[in-house]
Amino acid sequence: MKRRRRHKKFDFSLLLINVFLLLLTLITIFPLINILAVSLSSSTMASQVIFLPKGFTLQSYAYIISNKAFWRAAGISILRIIAGPSVNLLFAIFPAYALSKSSRQFRGRTIYAWIFFLSTIFGGGVVPWFMMIRAAGLYNNFWGLIIPGAVAVGNIILLLNFFRQVPKELEEAAIMDGANHFRILLQIYLPVSKAAIATILLFSIVGHWNGWFDGMVLMKDPEKYPLQTYLQAVVVKQPQMSQSNVDWSVYDNISQKTTNAAQIFISILPMLIFYPFMQKYFVKGLVIGSVK
Amino acid sequence: MKLLLKQIGRQWIFHLFIWPPLIMLIIFHYIPLIQGIRMSFQDFKPAKGFFGEQEWVGLENYRYLFSLPSFSEALINTLIISIIKIVLMIVVPVLIAVLLDEVSSKRLKKVIQTSITLPHFISWVLLAGIYINILSPSEGGINVLLNRLGLESIYFLGEGQFFKATIIITDVLKEFGFATIVYLATIANIDQAQYEAAEVDGATRFQRIRYITIPNMQMIIILMTVLSLGHVLNAGFDQVYNMINSAVTREGEILDTLIYKMGFTQFEYSLSTAANMFKSIVSLLLIGTAYLYAYKKHNYVVF
Numbered sequence: 001m002k003r004r005r006r007h008k009k010f011d012f013s014l015l016l017i018n019v020f021l022l023l024l025t026l027i028t029i030f031p032l033i034n035i036l037a038v039s040l041s042s043s044t045m046a047s048q049v050i051f052l053p054k055g056f057t058l059q060s061y062a063y064i065i066s067n068k069a070f071w072r073a074a075g076i077s078i079l080r081i082i083a084g085p086s087v088n089l090l091f092a093i094f095p096a097y098a099l100s101k102s103s104r105q106f107r108g109r110t111i112y113a114w115i116f117f118l119s120t121i122f123g124g125g126v127v128p129w130f131m132m133i134r135a136a137g138l139y140n141n142f143w144g145l146i147i148p149g150a151v152a153v154g155n156i157i158l159l160l161n162f163f164r165q166v167p168k169e170l171e172e173a174a175i176m177d178g179a180n181h182f183r184i185l186l187q188i189y190l191p192v193s194k195a196a197i198a199t200i201l202l203f204s205i206v207g208h209w210n211g212w213f214d215g216m217v218l219m220k221d222p223e224k225y226p227l228q229t230y231l232q233a234v235v236v237k238q239p240q241m242s243q244s245n246v247d248w249s250v251y252d253n254i255s256q257k258t259t260n261a262a263q264i265f266i267s268i269l270p271m272l273i274f275y276p277f278m279q280k281y282f283v284k285g286l287v288i289g290s291v292k
Numbered sequence: 293m294k295l296l297l298k299q300i301g302r303q304w305i306f307h308l309f310i311w312p313p314l315i316m317l318i319i320f321h322y323i324p325l326i327q328g329i330r331m332s333f334q335d336f337k338p339a340k341g342f343f344g345e346q347e348w349v350g351l352e353n354y355r356y357l358f359s360l361p362s363f364s365e366a367l368i369n370t371l372i373i374s375i376i377k378i379v380l381m382i383v384v385p386v387l388i389a390v391l392l393d394e395v396s397s398k399r400l401k402k403v404i405q406t407s408i409t410l411p412h413f414i415s416w417v418l419l420a421g422i423y424i425n426i427l428s429p430s431e432g433g434i435n436v437l438l439n440r441l442g443l444e445s446i447y448f449l450g451e452g453q454f455f456k457a458t459i460i461i462t463d464v465l466k467e468f469g470f471a472t473i474v475y476l477a478t479i480a481n482i483d484q485a486q487y488e489a490a491e492v493d494g495a496t497r498f499q500r501i502r503y504i505t506i507p508n509m510q511m512i513i514i515l516m517t518v519l520s521l522g523h524v525l526n527a528g529f530d531q532v533y534n535m536i537n538s539a540v541t542r543e544g545e546i547l548d549t550l551i552y553k554m555g556f557t558q559f560e561y562s563l564s565t566a567a568n569m570f571k572s573i574v575s576l577l578l579i580g581t582a583y584l585y586a587y588k589k590h591n592y593v594v595f
Contacts, residue, residue, distance in 0.1 A: 013497055017391050018400065024388070025407045028465055031422040032410075034433055038425065047431035091316065094309035099595065106306040113595050115314065119321045121522075122576045124328025125568025127555040131342045132324045148320040151313045157595050181305045210415035213530070217556060228417045235421035236534050257425065264418050271413050276406060 032268065039262040043248070043255035059253045060262040070263055072223060073230035076142070077209060080226055084146050084208035085201055092155045092200060097185045099156070100163035113160075120153045130217055140220040145211065152207075155200040162196035163189055198281035209270065227267055235260045332566040353566035363567065365542055366550040369456070373527040373546060376460050378520045384468045386513060389475035390505055394497065405476075408469030416466075420534035423462055424449065449535060452543030459544070463531055474516070475509060482508045515590050522579030525571050547571055 038046050042055030064070055098106055099113050123129070129148070138144035166189055174184050190197065215229030222233065248255045327342065332353055334346040357363050388408070395401045411419070426433045427448040435445040448458045486504050495503070529548035536544045545553075547567065555564030586592035 014394060017394050021391055021404050025404050028408045028411060028469060031419060031426060034426055035422045048436055050433045050437060091313040095313045098306040098309040106303060112310050117594055119317055121579045122572055124325035125565050125572065126552060127561050127565050128324035128328040128331060132320060135342045151316045160595055206413050212415060212417045228415050232417045236417060260421065264421050267418055268414055275410060275413055279406060
């Protein structure tokens with residue numbers, strides 16, 4: 001993109017815009033700063049924390065490191081973001097490729113596309129969804145978090161729009177050479193679609209990492225909760241019922257508030273580390289996939 | 293002949309690509325959809341089995357549903373929350389995209405964009421956990437700050453009048469950055485010659501925005517508005533479920549949380565499903581109309 005607007009003299013309105021945007025940025029990420037600060041504060045001063053930790057201590061983290069329930073849930077979530085996105089990807093590239101063809105090349109393509117698309121705007125609701133999963137034997141089963149959501153239609157649509165922009169000449173040349181569509185997909189389409197693949201992988205990983213509702217209704221045993229469901233029970237639900245089975249008065253520097261903060265921050269951490277790397281891909285993939 | 297066989301052979305592989313995911317979709321989406329429609333006209337008893345013979349009750353579930361005060365309250369709450377969210381989620385991202393485009397330092401622009409997009413990727417479970425802390429009347433950072441300024445504590449999540457506003461504002465803060473992306477992309481695609489001509493004519497920043505940037509964004513703004521109107525019955529389950537508490541049930545309950553409550557804590561399966569079908573059908577009509585409009589007016593197609 002060409003650069004425009006070269007103002008030599010001092011630009012007051014630009015300064016104003018910059019200050020406003022920085023302030024807004026600060027407000028937007030304030031919850032993250034605050035939770036980090038609370039997690040690093042001592043329990044007696046945690047309620048006064050705004051931006052910076054008070055009575056700096058790492059004891060909340062030390063406590064969480066030895067918290068088995070937290071790490072078991074984290075382990076389940078890690079398994080989930082390995083299995084889930086792999087399945088999602090597998091169930092996205094093949095239908096996306098087929099649906100990216102014209103009706104002339106693949107008769108019935110439009111009907112199939114409608115069946116896929118309709119599922120995103122018309123559903124039977126949460127009760128029959130739950131009962132179907134139970135009938136399929138996936139209740140209280142890790143795979144209940146993976147299989148019912150295996151087909152992510154949004155990802156398929158994004159990918160198929162991306163595939164459509166792959167130059168037809170590449171494919172025609174490959175067909176001349178006797179390649180079949182399986183090879184064309186793997187050797188021509190996938191290598192040029194890295195940005196789109198990265199985008200849907202990111203969405204899928206984020207979706208699985210953040211998924212909590214299915215864990216809550218599909219897992220009977222709390223030992224099978226993924227991380228977000230575990231945190232939902234510990235951080236959100238329990239304080240509301242104002243009951244805690246831990247006697248915090250025996251600890252000096254930590255409380256439910258500071259240890260909760262530490263657990264929340266550890267759960268955000270993978271997103272924080274991961275996200276800047278993926279950002280350049282997903283902005284590209286998102287824009288190309290949605291603008292036709 | 294050989295060519296024809298080759299043609300069929302090529303089509304076969306497409307069906308092979310389509311059917312495995314299609315079967316999954318049928319099992320986990322379309323069968324529950326059909327069962328859901330049936331259940332909403334039945335007095336569903338789980339003991340008789342998901343696919344078992346159930347007693348048909350006609351429109352009884354719907355009739356009862358529409359007579360429930362909690363249902364109309366939830367419907368009104370849903371509409372209030374989601375309509376304000378929709379308006380703000382157009383206005384704020386457009387404004388921020390326009391302003392962000394003015395930022396001349398590339399690095400600063402990148403830092404701001406990365407930071408404001410980040411909350412989109414954090415779940416409402418975690419954010420609710422954080423906000424419940426920050427907004428707590430006795431110990432929360434915001435109220436501590438208010439008290440220090442000599443002001444009284446505000447029960448952001450505990451009082452009806454504040455609850456809705458809190459829900460709306462925190463949602464906008466989480467999502468506006470992500471929504472900005474599409475507008476920034478639109479601005480980046482505006483023909484630079486227009487800006488160069490404006491520069492020659494000595495246009496001010498405000499004039500440039502008013503007469504070039506905004507008119508060029510008009511189409512995408514209308515399109516995004518229409519498409520988001522289709523989701524007017526989604527007030528945000530993840531958020532409200534995790535931030536609501538018993539003090540604000542009447543003011544805070546939305547359709548989705550009510551549907552969940554009916555189905556999973558009151559075990560009113562048919563009633564919950566009827567409420568869900570009501571929502572599904574209205575949403576289908578709205579979204580269908582929205583897409584039709586977008587297609588007719590702006591040639592927008594999904595696939």
